[in-house]
Amino acid sequence: MKVRLLLICVVLVGCAGCRTGGGGDAPVIGITSVYDVNEATGAASTTVNFSYVKAVADVGGVPVILPTIDDKRIIERYVRELDGLVLIGGDDIPPAAYGEQPHETVKEVPKQRYDFERKLIAQWLASGKPLLGVCLGMQFANVVAGGSLDQDIPSQVGKKVNHRRPHSVQIEPGSFLAEILGSEQVRVYSYHHQAVKDLADGFKIVARSKDGVAEAMERTEGGFGLFVQWHPEAMEDKAHRDAIYGALIRACRVRR
Numbered sequence: 001m002k003v004r005l006l007l008i009c010v011v012l013v014g015c016a017g018c019r020t021g022g023g024g025d026a027p028v029i030g031i032t033s034v035y036d037v038n039e040a041t042g043a044a045s046t047t048v049n050f051s052y053v054k055a056v057a058d059v060g061g062v063p064v065i066l067p068t069i070d071d072k073r074i075i076e077r078y079v080r081e082l083d084g085l086v087l088i089g090g091d092d093i094p095p096a097a098y099g100e101q102p103h104e105t106v107k108e109v110p111k112q113r114y115d116f117e118r119k120l121i122a123q124w125l126a127s128g129k130p131l132l133g134v135c136l137g138m139q140f141a142n143v144v145a146g147g148s149l150d151q152d153i154p155s156q157v158g159k160k161v162n163h164r165r166p167h168s169v170q171i172e173p174g175s176f177l178a179e180i181l182g183s184e185q186v187r188v189y190s191y192h193h194q195a196v197k198d199l200a201d202g203f204k205i206v207a208r209s210k211d212g213v214a215e216a217m218e219r220t221e222g223g224f225g226l227f228v229q230w231h232p233e234a235m236e237d238k239a240h241r242d243a244i245y246g247a248l249i250r251a252c253r254v255r256r
Contacts, residue, residue, distance in 0.1 A: 027083035027252035029061040035068040035113040055233035059246040068116040083252040084130040087137025103151035128223030130251035138227035147200035160211040175206035188230035224251035
């Protein structure tokens with residue numbers, strides 16, 4: 001099986017060089033990836049929507065795409081070498097991870113990605129390094145930390161808000177998210193059918209939609225952690241995108 005890896009290996013091998021050479025002190029940011037196998041050919045691929053890469057680069061980070069290699073040595077090096085991490089969107093976490101049978105609408109991420117990413121997230125949370133979770137990334141962090149999910153918003157919560165279309169989100173006054181966006185209400189682009197249900201320890205919900213669904217959370221202990229159900233990297237509002245991804249980069253610089 002051929003694996004197509006979109007990874008610039010030299011960035012990990014020479015992270016120190018990035019900080020002292022042409023990259024200056026730019027934080028090196030890992031970006032998780034989608035693992036897929038072509039049913040017709042059997043060829044596997046590791047891919048990332050370029051909007052994540054551009055969002056990191058545009059605010060001063062050095063983006064590095066992380067293939068889903070479930071190897072203890074590699075995961076430990078990612079955690080050791082990288083300054084920050086972006087958890088991207090994707091299909092659904094296996095409900096068995098939080099003790100439930102799957103709803104009929106669930107489409108699980110491939111085992112290859114799940115096994116890799118749950119270990120990476122656990123080690124990254126323990127490290128206290130800056131972390132940004134987007135869509136599935138928010139859900140995944142909550143589950144790894146001991147929380148659970150609503151498996152299908154339309155059937156389990158309701159259809160008052162279409163979470164697969166742009167909608168309004170109310171942000172908690174005084175939250176870090178409200179501070180960086182300069183607003184307590186924003187219109188966001190999202191595409192998901194699951195959401196945080198039981199919140200794990202170490203997090204707090206800082207934004208909800210009109211139907212009560214959790215739309216953003218922050219870490220309350222252990223370092224910088226911001227998680228949103230929407231996709232700021234895909235929004236036309238570049239100031240919104242840069243505020244969220246820029247917060248990750250600033251946190252990386254402060255931690256150094």
